[in-house]
Every structure is written in structure tokens, then in C-alpha cells.
Amino acid sequence: MWRRIFISILTFVAGLYFFFEYVMPRESGLTDIMPEIGPRVIIIGVTAIFLGMINLTRMHLHKVVRRRPGWYNSLACIIAIYVMFLLTVLQYFFPKTAWVIHTYDTFFQYVRIPLDATIFSLLAYYIASAAYRAFRIKSVEATVMLAVALFVMLGQIPMGQAITRWLPETGYLSWFRLENIKLWIMDVPNSAATRGILFGGMIGTLAMSLRLWLSLERGSFFDAEV
Amino acid sequence: MHASYTVLILIIAFTAPIIYFIVTARRGKELYIRPIAGLEAIDEAIGRATEMGRPVFFSPGLAGLTQIETLCALIVLNHIAKLCAKYDIRVVTTIPQYLVYPVAEEMVREAYVEQGKGDLFSEDDVILILGQFPYAAGSVGIMHREKVAACFYFGYFYAESLLLAEGGSQVGAIQVAGTNSTTQIPFFITACDYTIIGEELFATSAYLSREPVMLGSLRGQDVGKMIIMFLILVGTLMASIQVLAQWEYNWFRELLFK
Amino acid sequence: MAANFFEIMERLDRRWIYLTVFVALSIPFFIPIPLRIEVMPECKDLHERIEEIKQQNEKDPDNAKIVLISISWSANVQAECWPQHEAIAEHCLQIGVPFAAFSFISPEGPQFGEYVLDSIKRRWEGIKDEDFNSDDEELREKLAPLKRRYDRMGKNWREIQYGVEYVNWGYKYMDLAALMTMISDLYGIFPEDYKGAPLQDFPMMKQVKGFVDCALIVEITGSGTLLTWVMYVTPQSGSDLAFACTGVMAPEAYPYFKSKQIIGLLSGMDGAAQYEKLVGIKARGRKGMESQNLAHLWVILMVILGNLSFLYKRKKDRDDSKK
Numbered sequence: 001m002w003r004r005i006f007i008s009i010l011t012f013v014a015g016l017y018f019f020f021e022y023v024m025p026r027e028s029g030l031t032d033i034m035p036e037i038g039p040r041v042i043i044i045g046v047t048a049i050f051l052g053m054i055n056l057t058r059m060h061l062h063k064v065v066r067r068r069p070g071w072y073n074s075l076a077c078i079i080a081i082y083v084m085f086l087l088t089v090l091q092y093f094f095p096k097t098a099w100v101i102h103t104y105d106t107f108f109q110y111v112r113i114p115l116d117a118t119i120f121s122l123l124a125y126y127i128a129s130a131a132y133r134a135f136r137i138k139s140v141e142a143t144v145m146l147a148v149a150l151f152v153m154l155g156q157i158p159m160g161q162a163i164t165r166w167l168p169e170t171g172y173l174s175w176f177r178l179e180n181i182k183l184w185i186m187d188v189p190n191s192a193a194t195r196g197i198l199f200g201g202m203i204g205t206l207a208m209s210l211r212l213w214l215s216l217e218r219g220s221f222f223d224a225e226v
Numbered sequence: 227m228h229a230s231y232t233v234l235i236l237i238i239a240f241t242a243p244i245i246y247f248i249v250t251a252r253r254g255k256e257l258y259i260r261p262i263a264g265l266e267a268i269d270e271a272i273g274r275a276t277e278m279g280r281p282v283f284f285s286p287g288l289a290g291l292t293q294i295e296t297l298c299a300l301i302v303l304n305h306i307a308k309l310c311a312k313y314d315i316r317v318v319t320t321i322p323q324y325l326v327y328p329v330a331e332e333m334v335r336e337a338y339v340e341q342g343k344g345d346l347f348s349e350d351d352v353i354l355i356l357g358q359f360p361y362a363a364g365s366v367g368i369m370h371r372e373k374v375a376a377c378f379y380f381g382y383f384y385a386e387s388l389l390l391a392e393g394g395s396q397v398g399a400i401q402v403a404g405t406n407s408t409t410q411i412p413f414f415i416t417a418c419d420y421t422i423i424g425e426e427l428f429a430t431s432a433y434l435s436r437e438p439v440m441l442g443s444l445r446g447q448d449v450g451k452m453i454i455m456f457l458i459l460v461g462t463l464m465a466s467i468q469v470l471a472q473w474e475y476n477w478f479r480e481l482l483f484k
Numbered sequence: 485m486a487a488n489f490f491e492i493m494e495r496l497d498r499r500w501i502y503l504t505v506f507v508a509l510s511i512p513f514f515i516p517i518p519l520r521i522e523v524m525p526e527c528k529d530l531h532e533r534i535e536e537i538k539q540q541n542e543k544d545p546d547n548a549k550i551v552l553i554s555i556s557w558s559a560n561v562q563a564e565c566w567p568q569h570e571a572i573a574e575h576c577l578q579i580g581v582p583f584a585a586f587s588f589i590s591p592e593g594p595q596f597g598e599y600v601l602d603s604i605k606r607r608w609e610g611i612k613d614e615d616f617n618s619d620d621e622e623l624r625e626k627l628a629p630l631k632r633r634y635d636r637m638g639k640n641w642r643e644i645q646y647g648v649e650y651v652n653w654g655y656k657y658m659d660l661a662a663l664m665t666m667i668s669d670l671y672g673i674f675p676e677d678y679k680g681a682p683l684q685d686f687p688m689m690k691q692v693k694g695f696v697d698c699a700l701i702v703e704i705t706g707s708g709t710l711l712t713w714v715m716y717v718t719p720q721s722g723s724d725l726a727f728a729c730t731g732v733m734a735p736e737a738y739p740y741f742k743s744k745q746i747i748g749l750l751s752g753m754d755g756a757a758q759y760e761k762l763v764g765i766k767a768r769g770r771k772g773m774e775s776q777n778l779a780h781l782w783v784i785l786m787v788i789l790g791n792l793s794f795l796y797k798r799k800k801d802r803d804d805s806k807k
Contacts, residue, residue, distance in 0.1 A: 113559040158522070
């Protein structure tokens with residue numbers, strides 16, 4: 001009970017500072033405290049990273065010790081995490097030791113980068129396959145969506161732009177150049193839709209911040225011990 | 227940048243209805259939310275998984291615990307876990323954020339215990355996979371190995387959205403997504419069977435949780451949006467008049483920037 | 485025959501699509517495709533702003549400002565973000581606008597910042613001094629943007645002077661409060677550069693107190709970091725903001741370009757290719773565009789074929805039901 005009251009008061013006071021810092025004029029002196037806060041927040045964040053590492057280790061170690069199905073994957077995960085962690089620390093303390101730099105670079109350049117880039121690059125294949133299956137003119141809306149998508153795709157690439165390159169670069173007719181149609185689609189309908197969703201999201205965020213600040217957020221999340 | 231007077235007034239205008247409706251809802255006043263179409267899709271997908279006797283997959287997105295989308299996703303997870311417990315099937319959840327992980331685990335456990343199926347819950351079904359693409363790759367691997375019958379993606383997503391949705395499609399799962407991440411909505415629409423767009427995600431979680439705070443807050447947010455709509459309308463009107471009448475001074479614009 | 489073809493297309497295994505996309509992406513590696521890149525206003529504006537900073541620094545050297553590149557990208561999005569980073573860095577180096585790089589969300593960011601500079605240096609090694617005054621008009625024209633560096637620095641033009649032209653602040657995990665601290669007090673968060681040398685000692689950092697002294701901040705990212713800058717940092721620091729992002733993130737950024745909250749926008753590889761054209765280089769962006777170009781066309785073709793087979797199937801189903 002006391003713990004909860006203490007957390008609520010602490011949250012409220014901290015929130016109050018940021019609120020007043022924003023709404024009060026600069027002369028209030030509240031902004032001058034800001035540089036003192038930044039580095040402290042970093043410390044909290046870094047501690048949270050360690051928390052993540054502990055969680056991850058605990059979870060995978062549990063699997064390895066109990067020989068759960070796929071335990072060897074967990075073992076590989078633990079080894080990968082700690083080898084990279086150790087190499088990074090070593091590199092910091094021994095920045096001129098050749099083998100440290102070489103090993104770190106090898107892992108980073110020839111393991112980490114290709115793995116990450118490969119997974120991201122799968123998107124190219126997936127989007128092609130998803131577009132092939134889903135972009136069907138089943139209804140009027142689907143047809144409009146398909147037409148807009150084709151304009152944007154063609155306007156994005158030089159070979160597509162070449163289709164309307166014969167049109168003048170200035171004047172009314174230039175509006176029909178594919179790159180300009182694409183720009184209009186991105187600038188007008190896209191911006192309108194994005195803003196609409198963003199307004200909703202931002203008010204949602206404001207509401208949630210308010211609930212957290214005033215410690216109204218109860219129920220499912222914060223009653224449980226985390 | 228410090229707040230101008232207009233911003234201060236807007237902050238009050240947006241927060242006052244939220245607080246008012248939260249207080250009203252907590253006092254016990256019934257606030258109506260229309261039924262959410264996406265919920266039927268969730269029921270249908272779990273029904274199919276039950277028929278096939280296969281597990282379902284859930285992803286709460288990449289955002290952290292302090293983002294509203296994640297909190298909404300966790301409420302949906304709780305609902306899905308309850309349904310799964312009711313029908314004796316497993317829900318496999320992958321989590322990309324270390325702070326979300328314990329909360330998600332607790333919510334799934336609670337759901338199973340509440341339905342009297344605590345023995346069906348396994349800690350191994352809530353899996354922490356850190357990093358965006360390791361998360362996507364790991365999750366798709368799990369979908370394939372577990373042969374999941376339904377996939378649910380609720381929360382805030384980045385580029386992993388399509389990797390997950392296409393992975394789910396490869397195993398032939400029914401897929402339901404809910405996000406307000408504007409850049410990922412098109413991907414979910416193309417690859418999923420049903421997509422809950424934008425703020426319907428917030429409404430879904432409020433509808434499911436029936437928490438007075440959530441319901442009141444949602445109603446207050448609606449008032450905030452109405453204020454924005456009003457300002458946009460008046461702003462557009464004033465800007466148009468300014469151009470047509472060739473005014474040099476637009477008092478409404480000046481007022482907003484004061 | 486045609487009927488058979490459409491039936492096959494309707495039932496096409498997705499692995500065939502993967503294979504053909506792979507082929508479309510690979511062809512330009514072996515057969516270069518000459519492309520004419522159209523430079524769009526959102527790219528041109530960023531280029532012009534960096535040129536303006538150069539002029540302002542020349543007029544008022546005591547109050548010289550820097551460009552700050554925020555490296556919020558990592559290995560996964562390097563195909564799009566690396567060329568953007570390289571083109572902007574090349575531009576700053578060509579005209580002599582000092583720039584710094586740092587990262588607040590990608591621990592690998594500073595490392596990539598160094599790789600990008602290495603890549604620029606490697607490209608420069610392939611250029612001989614006499615090429616700048618070559619008889620070949622085409623070559624001279626091609627090297628004209630880089631000649632500005634050669635004219636300024638003479639024989640040593642290939643050496644990037646660390647601390648004078650460029651500084652790498654490094655990476656630090658930070659929350660919003662820390663980032664906002666950096667608006668006026670950079671050294672409270674970054675007392676040292678990424679190698680551990682005192683940051684304030686570098687000549688180009690002498691007049692820099694924080695973001696307030698960065699005339700332009702370029703956020704290069706594959707994540708949703710734009711709002712952090714637009715909402716919290718640049719309105720307070722007074723810096724201009726440019727956004728270079730992966731193609732998929734661009735739609736979210738356009739409203740801010742339209743409202744002038746960002747002064748330039750590079751969208752994916754296409755944006756990088758446009759910038760490369762402006763700075764007279766053909767690096768990863770323009771080369772990559774060849775593959776992207778062909779793959780886009782292939783996807784468009786697949787979508788059209790998919791729809792034809794869908795229409796054929798629908799017609800056939802209707803005919804069958806009539807029977």
C-alpha cells in the first residue's frame with residue numbers, strides 16, 4: 001500500500017516538473033535544471049538494458065538446464081550474447097590490441113551485418129508475393145487502391161517516370177508527369193490520412209500520459225508485481 | 227520551446243474532457259462503445275484453431291511498455307488467452323521488449339488460471355526475442371514449427387510487420403491485425419484476413435477490458451478529436467477566405483500561434 | 485493455351501515469385517541499366533540548405549555552424565540509409581561544411597558512420613589529381629562538384645581532417661530528457677568523442693554548445709524517430725531538420741515536409757540516388773536504383789498478370805454456374 005502511494009507521489013512530482021517546465025516561461029528557472037536530469041535518465045536506461053540481459057539469460061538458461069525442446073538454440077543464443085558483449089568490453093579497454101579488433105570486426109561485419117540485412121531484404125520477396133496475391137480488383141475500392149499503388153510505384157522509378165517524360169516540365173501538363181502524380185498522392189491524400197491517424201494517436205498518447213501521471217492506470221497492468 | 231498561451235489553453239481543452247469522463251465512468255456511469263467488428267474476426271480465428279487443435283500466435287508489436295499501443299495489445303492478449311484457455315488450446319506469444327515480457331507472461335498466466343486451466347499454461351509459450359529482425363525471424367520460425375492456425379498482431383509495428391504477416395500466411399493461418407502505425411497498415415491489409423485500423427485498436431482494448439478508466443478516457447479522446455476537427459474546419463475556412471478576400475492578416479492563424 | 489497459362493498463374497506457388505524477384509534484382513549486377521534520375525524538390529531543398537550553410541559560415545566565420553547527422557540506422561536498413569548518409573557526408577566534405585555524427589538509438593551507428601567515411605575515401609582513391617583538369621570534358625563535368633574540395637585543399641584533398649571537417653560523437657543510450665539536455669548542453673551528455681578524446685578540444689566543436697549551434701540536423705533512419713525531433717528538439721534548438729528514411733517510412737514524413745517542419749526529405753534509395761546526382765557521384769544509391777527499378781517493374785507486371793488470371797477465373801466461374 002505504502003509502496004504504491006510512494007510511487008504515485010514520485011510519478012506525480014516528476015510529471016509536474018516536466019509540465020511546468022513546458023508551460024512556464026524560461027525565466028522561471030525550471031529549464032536550467034534540465035541539463036542535470038538528462039545524464040541521470042541515461043543511468044536508469046542503461047540499468048534497464050542490464051535488466052533485459054538478465055531476463056534473456058534467465059529465460060534461455062532455464063531452457064538449457066531443463067533440456068527443453070530446442071535447448072541447443074537457447075545455448076547458442078547465450079553464447080552469442082556473451083561473446084559479443086565480452087568483445088565489445090574488451091575493445092573498449094584494449095582499443096589497440098589487434099586480435100580484439102579483428103575478432104570484433106569479423107563478428108560485426110561478417111556475421112551481424114549480413115544476418116540483419118538478410119532478414120530485412122526478405123521484405124522485397126514478401127511484398128512481391130503479398131502484392132501478387134492481395135492486389136486483386138475485387139471491388140471498386142480495391143481497384144482504386146491498385147491504381148494508386150501503380151501510380152506511386154511507377155512515379156518512384158526512373159523507368160516509370162520515362163513513360164511521361166515527353167510531357168513538359170513546367171505548366172499545367174507537367175502535373176500529369178508520373179513523378180508529379182506520385183508527389184501529389186504522397187503530399188495530399190497520404191498526408192491527410194497520416195495526419196488523421198496521427199491526431200488520434202497523439203490524443204491517445206496524451207490520455208495515457210495523463211492516466212500514468214495521475215496514477216489512474218490500474219487494472220490489468222500495474223497492480224501486478226513486475 | 228515553451229508553451230504559448232494558445233497551447234496552454236489547448237492542453238486544458240484536451241485534458242479536461244478526458245479527466246471528466248474518467249471520473250464519470252469511475253462513478254459508475256455506463257459509457258456506450260459500439261461493438262467492434264474486429265472482435266468477431268478474433269473469435270472466428272480462435273474457433274478455427276480449436277477445430278484444428280493447433281496453437282495460436284500473438285505479437286504485441288515492437289513498442290515499449292510506455293506506449294499506449296502496447297498496453298492496448300496486452301489487453302487484447304489477455305482476451306485471446308482467456309478464449310484459448312476456454313477452448314483448451316495454447317497461445318504462443320513472442321515479445322521483443324524486455325520490460326513488456328514479464329507483464330505479458332503474467333497476463334497470459336492470469337488468463338489461464340482464471341479459466342481454471344492453469345496447468346495448460348507453460349512459461350515456454352511466452353518467448354522473449356530481442357532486436358527487431360531477430361524478433362521477426364524467430365517469430366516466423368515459431369509459426370512454422372508450431373504450425374499455428376491463427377496469428378494476431380496487435381500493437382505498434384515497424385518493418386517486421388510484413389515479415390510476420392507473410393510468415394503467418396505461409397503456414398496458412400487466419401490472421402487478424404490491429405495497429406495505428408500508418409506505415410504498416412498497408413502491409414497488414416494486403417497480408418491479413420482482417421485489420422483493425424488506427425484508433426479502433428484503442429477502442430477494442432477499452433471494449434474488452436471494460437475498465438472505467440479506459441472507457442472514460444476513450445470518450446474524452448473523442449471530444450479532443452472533435453475539437454481538432456473544429457479547428458481544422460475553421461482554419462481551412464479562414465485560410466480560404468484570406469486568399470479569396472486577399473487579407474493580409476489572418477486573425478485566427480495569429481491566435482493559434484500566440 | 486491462354487486459359488492454361490492463367491490457370492497456372494492463379495495457382496502459382498509463391499516460391500516462383502521469390503525466384504523471379506531474385507532474378508530481377510540480380511540482372512543489373514551484370515548488365516548495368518542507364519537510368520535518368522529526376523531530382524525532386526524535397527531532395528533539392530536539402531542540397532540547397534547545406535549550400536546556404538556554407539555561405540553563411542563564410543560570411544560569419546566566428547559564428548560558424550555545423551551540420552549534425554543523427555545515425556539512427558543499422559545493418560538491416562543499410563541498403564537505403566548508407567547511400568543517403570554517404571551522399572550527404574560527401575556533399576559536406578566537398579564544400580567544407582563541418583559535420584558531426586552521433587547516434588541515440590543505434591549502438592552500431594557510430595561504427596557505420598566510420599564505414600561510410602571509409603567508403604568515401606576508397607572512392608576518392610580511384611580519382612587522380614589530373615582528372616580534375618582533364619581534357620575530357622565529360623570527366624571534368626562529372627568531377628566538378630568534387631573539384632571544389634580539390635581547389636580548397638590542394639594535393640591533400642583525399643585526407644579527411646578529423647576534428648576540423650568531421651567529428652564522431654559516438655553512441656549513448658538516451659531518453660527524451662537526455663536528448664533535450666543536448667539542446668543547450670552537449671558536453672554534459674557527450675564529454676568525449678567515440679574514441680574517448682575530449683570533444684570540446686576539436687577545432688570545429690569550439691563554438692558548439694549543443695543542438696542550438698547545429699544549423700541543420702539530418703536524421704537518417706529506418707525507425708519512427710521523426711516525431712522526437714519535430715516535437716521536442718528542433719522547435720527549441722532552432723535548427724532546421726531534414727529527414728532521410730527508408731522508403732517505407734516516407735509516407736509518414738510527407739505531412740511534415742509540407743508543413744515545413746522538415747526542410748528536406750530523402751525517401752529510400754531513390755532519395756539517395758537523387759542526392760548522389762546533385763553531388764555528382766555514382767555510388768550505392770544510383771547503382772542500387774538499377775536493381776530497384778527492375779524489381780519494381782517486375783512486381784507491377786506480376787500484379788497485372790495476377791489480376792488478369794483473377795478476372796479469367798471469375799469469368800470462368802460465372803460461365804460454369806450459368807451452365
